[in-house]
Amino acid sequence: MKKREVPASVKDERLVKKRRNQMIKGAISLFKQKGFHQTTTREIARASGFSIGxxxxxxxxxxxxxxxxxxxxxxxxxDRMEQAIDTTQGDLDSLKLAIAYYFRVVDELQDEVLVMYQEAKSLGKESLPYVLNKELQMVAMFEHILRRCVDNGVFSLTEQEIQLFAHNIFVLGQMWGFRRWALKKMYTLDEYIQLQTKLLLEGLMKR
Amino acid sequence: MKKREVPASVKDERLVKKRRNQMIKGAISLFKQKGFHQTTTREIARASGFSIGxxxxxxxxxxxxxxxxxxxxxxxxxDRMEQAIDTTQGDLDSLKLAIAYYFRVVDELQDEVLVMYQEAKSLGKESLPYVLNKELQMVAMFEHILRRCVDNGVFSLTEQEIQLFAHNIFVLGQMWGFRRWALKKMYTLDEYIQLQTKLLLEGLMKR
DNA sequence: AAATGTTGAGCGAACGCTCGTTCAATGATG
DNA sequence: CATCATTGAACGAGCGTTCGCTCAACATTT
Incomplete structure (x- = not known):
């Protein structure tokens, strides 16, 4: 899937990048506060440090x-995930670490994750598939780790189960972001990571 | 938490109920298609079968x-949940049935659930807590079932784990609604229920 | 029972305002 | 001075909301 271009007139590449960065930074902070629809183009311009024109x-x-x-x-x-996660090992510890690290990334970027989660749906038919595809790529990172574990006989799952489990990890990570109004009253991040890891790996059956 | 009233002028009670129902029905079908912000009051009126006035x-x-x-x-x-779920039994089967039934409700009402999930955030500071509280009540239904199971020694969980597990069931049910773009390609509803139940109860460890 | 008064649900044109978008003018650069 | 970047006033479509009006149904008077 090719990156959708958002063309402007022909301008200096460096400047375009710089302006876009200002824009993204300003817009994120506004979207965090008020959401996409409630944010005005004029506000975005002001927050970016330039004019509406x-x-x-x-x-x-x-x-x-x-x-x-x-x-x-x-x-x-x-980027943060790729930088910190080892998808090659294929043992239980690297899975646990991947989960823990992912949850920490969600925590660090919780406002950003929330923005995406809540506003992505407002994207048009053009952009949405591109963005959803990026999400699947991240799910695929977990699938990859799981598959390596299965190959090594750490546990055994069907391909269907691997994919669903990967989605579960992904969504339960986001859950820390979008249900913090309930979860933060009950757990610290570390508790959340520890409990979810346990529930994910062991389920609830007595053993 | 008392129900927030949305007063109109003093009118015949029956009529108010009838008009509200028309309104809700029309609005849901519009919000499903275009979301709250993109829907016009005039459109809501038209879909409800009366005028903007x-x-x-x-x-x-x-x-x-x-x-x-x-x-x-x-x-x-x-209502659908309460009608079908037995919270008094406290055995493994009634938990499994509750999960399965909840997932089926989410499937049946997937458009409605999606609307709520995507639009609830647009509620004002007044209404939001009232709605979030309703959500917690539903999570509490699962907590209740789990607690009864623990009492009966079906499995053993701390109170913290019970609450988190209940949230997980709730969210993984909704996941079938809000990630259907990915999940429906991979599973039927029955497969989803069966796989999720297995993963929830047993985790992924070799036993 | 005819004439007259009262009620209140329903209506939709009109209002005021907001917002996304444009573009002619101005400034900066080299 | 030619080129490119920046500006913000101006535009106009579209929005939520209002309010004076209509008129059928019912109540009261004659």
Whole structure:
């Protein structure tokens, strides 16, 4: 899937990158507070440090801002994961570490994750598949680790089970972000990681 | 927590109920298609079968419609659950049945559940806590079943684990609704129920 | 029972405002 | 001075909300 371009007029590459970064940074902080729909293009421009006219030199439609923001957040999460997770080992500890690390990333970027989770649906038919695909890539990272474990006989799962389990890890990580209104009253992040890891690995059956 | 009222002028009780029902039905079908923000009060009125003027005889602000819709959906889900789930047994089978039944309810009402999930955040500071509380009540149904199982020695969990597990069931049920773009390609509902039940109860460890 | 008054649900044109978007003018650069 | 970047006033479509009006149904008077 090719990256959807958000063309502006032909300008200096460096400047475009710089302006886009200002824009993304400003927009994220606004979307965190008020959501995409309640945020005004003028507010985005002001928060980015330039005028409404300049904003429209670097995007075509307001929705382009949302696209750029979602794109950036996914990249941020994926980069952090790739940087810290070892998908080659294939033992139980590296799975546990991957889960723990992923949950910590979600915690660190909880506002950003929340923005994406709540606003991605407002993307048009063009951009949405591209963004959803990025999500599947991240799920695939967990699938990969799980598959390696199965190969090594650490536990045994069907392919169907592997994929579902990977989705579960992904969603239960996000849950720490989008249900914090309930969860933070009950657990610290460390408790959450420890408990979820236990429940994920062992289920609830007496053994 | 008392039900937040959405007062209109003093009118015949029966009629108010009837109009509200028309409104909720029309609004849900619109919100499903286009979301709350993209839906116009005029469209809501038209879909409800009356005029924009009449709409405003029964609400004060557009947001009131969203509140009524969320309220209705939660009640619908809860009613179906209460009707079918036995919280008194406290054995493994009634837990499995509760999970299966809940997942089926989410499937049946997937559009409604999706609407709530995506739009509830747009509720104001007044209504949001009331709606979130309804959600906790549903989580509490699972907690109750789990607690009874623990009492009966079916399995053993700390109170912390019970609460988290209940949240997990709740969220993984909703996951079938909000990630159907990915999940429906991989599983039928029955497969999903069966696999999730297995993973929830047994985890992934070799035994 | 005819004439007259009262009620209140229903209506939709009109209002005021917000917001996304444009573009002619101005500034900066080299 | 030619080129590119920036600006913000202006635009106009679209929105939520209001309010004066209509009219059938019912109540009261004659």
């Amino acid at each position: 300049t904003l429209y030199e670097y995007i075509r439609k307001k929705e382009d801002v949302l696209y750029l923001v979602c794109d950036r957040i996914y990249d941020e999460v994926r | 009449t709409l405003y005889e029964y609400i004060r602000k557009k947001e009131d419609v969203l509140y009524l819709v969320c309220d209705r959906i939660y009640d619908e889900v809860r």
